[in-house]
Amino acid sequence: MEHSIRINNLTKIYKIYKKPWHRIKNIFFKKTKYKKFYALKNISIDIPKGEAIGVLGKNGAGKSTLLKLITGVATPSSGTLKTEGKISALLELTSGFDNELTGIENIYLKALTMGMQKKDMDKQLQRIIDFADIGDHIYQPVRTYSSGMKARLGFAISVNVDPDILIVDEALSVGDDVFKLKCIERMEEFKAQGKTILFVSHSLFTVKSFCNKCMWIKDGELVDYGDTGEIVHKYEVFLKEERAKQKKEMTEEARNNNKNVQILSKKEVLETKNFKFFNSKGEETNIFDYEEDIGYSFDYIVKKPMKGLKWCFTIRDAEYGEIYGSDKRSENHLINNDMDLKHTLKAKLRNIKLLPGKYHLSGELWDESGAFYVSYSNKKPFEIREEGFKGTGYFYIDHEYEN
Numbered sequence: 001m002e003h004s005i006r007i008n009n010l011t012k013i014y015k016i017y018k019k020p021w022h023r024i025k026n027i028f029f030k031k032t033k034y035k036k037f038y039a040l041k042n043i044s045i046d047i048p049k050g051e052a053i054g055v056l057g058k059n060g061a062g063k064s065t066l067l068k069l070i071t072g073v074a075t076p077s078s079g080t081l082k083t084e085g086k087i088s089a090l091l092e093l094t095s096g097f098d099n100e101l102t103g104i105e106n107i108y109l110k111a112l113t114m115g116m117q118k119k120d121m122d123k124q125l126q127r128i129i130d131f132a133d134i135g136d137h138i139y140q141p142v143r144t145y146s147s148g149m150k151a152r153l154g155f156a157i158s159v160n161v162d163p164d165i166l167i168v169d170e171a172l173s174v175g176d177d178v179f180k181l182k183c184i185e186r187m188e189e190f191k192a193q194g195k196t197i198l199f200v201s202h203s204l205f206t207v208k209s210f211c212n213k214c215m216w217i218k219d220g221e222l223v224d225y226g227d228t229g230e231i232v233h234k235y236e237v238f239l240k241e242e243r244a245k246q247k248k249e250m251t252e253e254a255r256n257n258n259k260n261v262q263i264l265s266k267k268e269v270l271e272t273k274n275f276k277f278f279n280s281k282g283e284e285t286n287i288f289d290y291e292e293d294i295g296y297s298f299d300y301i302v303k304k305p306m307k308g309l310k311w312c313f314t315i316r317d318a319e320y321g322e323i324y325g326s327d328k329r330s331e332n333h334l335i336n337n338d339m340d341l342k343h344t345l346k347a348k349l350r351n352i353k354l355l356p357g358k359y360h361l362s363g364e365l366w367d368e369s370g371a372f373y374v375s376y377s378n379k380k381p382f383e384i385r386e387e388g389f390k391g392t393g394y395f396y397i398d399h400e401y402e403n
Ligand SMILES: Nc1ncnc2c1ncn2[C@@H]1O[C@H](COP(=O)(O)OP(=O)(O)OP(=O)(O)O)[C@@H](O)[C@H]1O
Pocket: 014, 015, 037, 039, 057, 058, 059, 060, 061, 062, 063, 064, 065, 066
């Protein structure tokens, strides 16, 4: 198999100085203290010729650093990197542009930096101008361009210099829809010609529709590399988990900061116990069929007087991402608040179209003042049994079509 990029044990370390001028100081006094920051750690990957590779990863994961090393804009701290053929890269929208020069002059400047002859660029000039499609702005200094115009010009140059490897970093995010489509079409042509493409995008939809392989980078390390479907799926699961974690932390922080929301120890004010799930026959279980009613109950005792006691519930997925939360303000959720009696709340969630999987149920009891009592939750998740395939995601959505 022919490879266009071979990367072995690639590491990039940035030196972080306490103060910006320490960087300069270090040129003269080598002993200036700095911290090492690993933007890339021991990346090894061989990229075959003719693949369209999506590069996935959160902000700061190291994607741009990797692309900069491949294009030679930055140098590795250790490891080796071999590329075959002419590389054209659109890394940052401003990269390579001289703001004082016009669009046309910048086209020639780029040709120069890519080692192209002027006469070869002369032939491409009209194609680039047509592709960029920014009208008379092409004769104006680039400093007067909007970010969309810069992206147009940058992309137009990158794809019209006949590269063997095309590298595109998020450039499409600033263009309008028509321009995005045009870029994708041009990239499809490249793919058909058997050229190698590296494509960084936060749009998983675009990556899925365009790339046949993907790599996923996290904290400077290569987590996985393989077919797009598989890697995007794993990455989506990871993002979902991250979101759930973040949300949990934010909720806790909000609770800690918000003085209006008083959290009272439930033992002092309210006690809940005996949480149970039951099915439509009244039998205790936490396993349900698709579309079956989910019943649950718990006991509570009110120990201090409170006005307008209400209940609510939340269903979360296996990673604690919220799927549904009932309305906390609803008058329909008022419950009995007589003191010192044991009350039982029985709830029924009807006709649930949740797809097979595990889910968490929890809920709170609120009073009129906004004080809430984290009162009940199932220790074990409830489960919807596997049944005929109904699709992916959380819910079955009824659909129809005409042909
Ligand atoms: N010149 C530099 N000096 C110090 N640290 C840097 C430098 N360039 C990048 N970094 C750090 O290296 C890490 C990786 O940055 P990089 O730009 O490669 O991330 P990315 O995955 O492309 O992120 P994004 O999706 O936000 O563009 C970040 O933590 C960043 O702050």
